[in-house]
Amino acid sequence: MSDMLAILSGLPWTMALTAVALALGVFFGVPLALARRSRHAAVWLAAAAVIALIRSIPPLVWLFILFFGLGTGYIQISPFLAAAVAFGLIATANMAEIYRGGLMAIQHGQWDAAEALGLSRFHTFADVVAPQALRVSLPSAASYAIGLLKDTATASTIGVMELTFQANQLSQRTFSGLYAFGIAAAIYILISLPVAWLARSADSYLRTKVAR
Amino acid sequence: MDVSLADIAAWLPDLTDGLTVSLIVTAGSLLLGIPLGLLLALGVQAQWRPLRGACLAFVEIGRGTPALVLLQFVYFGLPAVGLTMTSYAAAILALACNTGAYTSEIIRAGLQSVPHGQREAATAIGLSRLDELRYVLLPQGLRIAVPALLGFSILIFQGTSLCFVVALPELLSRAYEIGSTTFEYFPALLAAACLYAVICIPASILVGAVERRAGHYSRR
Numbered sequence: 001m002s003d004m005l006a007i008l009s010g011l012p013w014t015m016a017l018t019a020v021a022l023a024l025g026v027f028f029g030v031p032l033a034l035a036r037r038s039r040h041a042a043v044w045l046a047a048a049a050v051i052a053l054i055r056s057i058p059p060l061v062w063l064f065i066l067f068f069g070l071g072t073g074y075i076q077i078s079p080f081l082a083a084a085v086a087f088g089l090i091a092t093a094n095m096a097e098i099y100r101g102g103l104m105a106i107q108h109g110q111w112d113a114a115e116a117l118g119l120s121r122f123h124t125f126a127d128v129v130a131p132q133a134l135r136v137s138l139p140s141a142a143s144y145a146i147g148l149l150k151d152t153a154t155a156s157t158i159g160v161m162e163l164t165f166q167a168n169q170l171s172q173r174t175f176s177g178l179y180a181f182g183i184a185a186a187i188y189i190l191i192s193l194p195v196a197w198l199a200r201s202a203d204s205y206l207r208t209k210v211a212r
Numbered sequence: 213m214d215v216s217l218a219d220i221a222a223w224l225p226d227l228t229d230g231l232t233v234s235l236i237v238t239a240g241s242l243l244l245g246i247p248l249g250l251l252l253a254l255g256v257q258a259q260w261r262p263l264r265g266a267c268l269a270f271v272e273i274g275r276g277t278p279a280l281v282l283l284q285f286v287y288f289g290l291p292a293v294g295l296t297m298t299s300y301a302a303a304i305l306a307l308a309c310n311t312g313a314y315t316s317e318i319i320r321a322g323l324q325s326v327p328h329g330q331r332e333a334a335t336a337i338g339l340s341r342l343d344e345l346r347y348v349l350l351p352q353g354l355r356i357a358v359p360a361l362l363g364f365s366i367l368i369f370q371g372t373s374l375c376f377v378v379a380l381p382e383l384l385s386r387a388y389e390i391g392s393t394t395f396e397y398f399p400a401l402l403a404a405a406c407l408y409a410v411i412c413i414p415a416s417i418l419v420g421a422v423e424r425r426a427g428h429y430s431r432r
Contacts, residue, residue: 055416071397073398177284177288178285
């Protein structure tokens with residue numbers, strides 16, 4: 001039982017890291033998705049390049065670049081901050097792609113109808129297209145959030161005291177990796193379940209508010 | 213930063229050796245994991261409940277556990293039950309389990325998208341269940357699953373960087389090693405990142421092209 005509590009003490013860090021990274025991604029993903037859909041070739045090419053570059057480098061490599069790379073001799077950065085920036089960056093690129101998918105799912109008639117009503121480009125987007133696109137994006141965003149939660153396990157390698165880090169400590173203290181990592185795995189599965197359930201019920205509710 | 217291009221060129225053989233290890237682990241995980249995924253996909257559709265339950269549990273645990281935790285469980289945990297492995301074997305085993313769990317869902321979706329009439333037709337011409345699978349369902353279902361399987365392969369290649377924690381000399385470990393001996397972490401890690409990008413960016417462009425082609429055929 002005390003072993004279980006020792007690992008659970010990492011849970012707030014795991015949740016905080018996931019929440020911060022997701023919040024960064026949900027926010028900064030919007031301008032990046034819009035840039036990706038820009039009419040100007042220079043803008044959308046640059047956005048596409050940024051997204052491709054961020055996603056082509058493994059999360060652990062981003063963590064190391066920010067923590068060991070910048071940390072030795074450039075700017076001192078705490079493990080949590082390095083992890084938050086790394087995962088925030090990755091979440092931004094992934095959320096931009098999710099938003100793009102949501103925007104593509106909106107039928108063209110919605111734009112036509114908004115134009116026929118004489119809405120400006122801004123109002124067409126803000127009042128007609130975006131609210132529907134966000135609803136369509138929710139299921140992918142929720143499964144991404146669960147994926148992100150599991151990805152944050154890699155932050156243990158740079159010393160963020162989250163779940164996997166605590167499991168590692170326990171495994172070294174008790175010489176029983178089987179037990180320590182088994183508990184950690186069970187905790188990850190247990191947190192993913194309610195998130196998946198919430199996302200499913202929210203989705204079936206929001207689906208009814210998208211024109212098709 | 214006192215690193216010249218010559219320094220980076222001197223690191224390159226070491227880094228490409230690491231890249232080779234990463235690619236071998238990727239290949240091994242996929243070669244073991246995708247057949248496992250196929251078996252699991254068939255298993256979760258089985259009539260016999262114990263088999264279905266076991267396969268479902270494997271898939272849910274495999275997908276619900278971070279790959280890093282799975283890897284450490286295999287490498288640091290399994291010796292307790294008498295299964296001691298080299299870091300190579302542990303890496304391939306853990307990533308293959310991860311691959312099996314994820315690809316089983318991809319393959320299952322592919323099999324389910326084969327129109328039901330195909331099954332009925334197979335039954336009507338008197339094919340056994342095995343032949344129905346071999347000649348009718350798998351050729352069509354797997355073809356649909358190919359783009360998603362390719363996309364997943366890129367993720368597994370990136371996932372090999374996790375093997376850093378079991379001291380496997382793959383690409384990231386080599387870059388870290390160079391960093392710790394020369395204290396030039398930033399350029400060394402950046403060089404490794406470039407190698408990952410050089411493989412993953414063309415690969416994902418290729419997967420995108422395959423996806424569009426597959427979409428083109430399925431729309432007919």
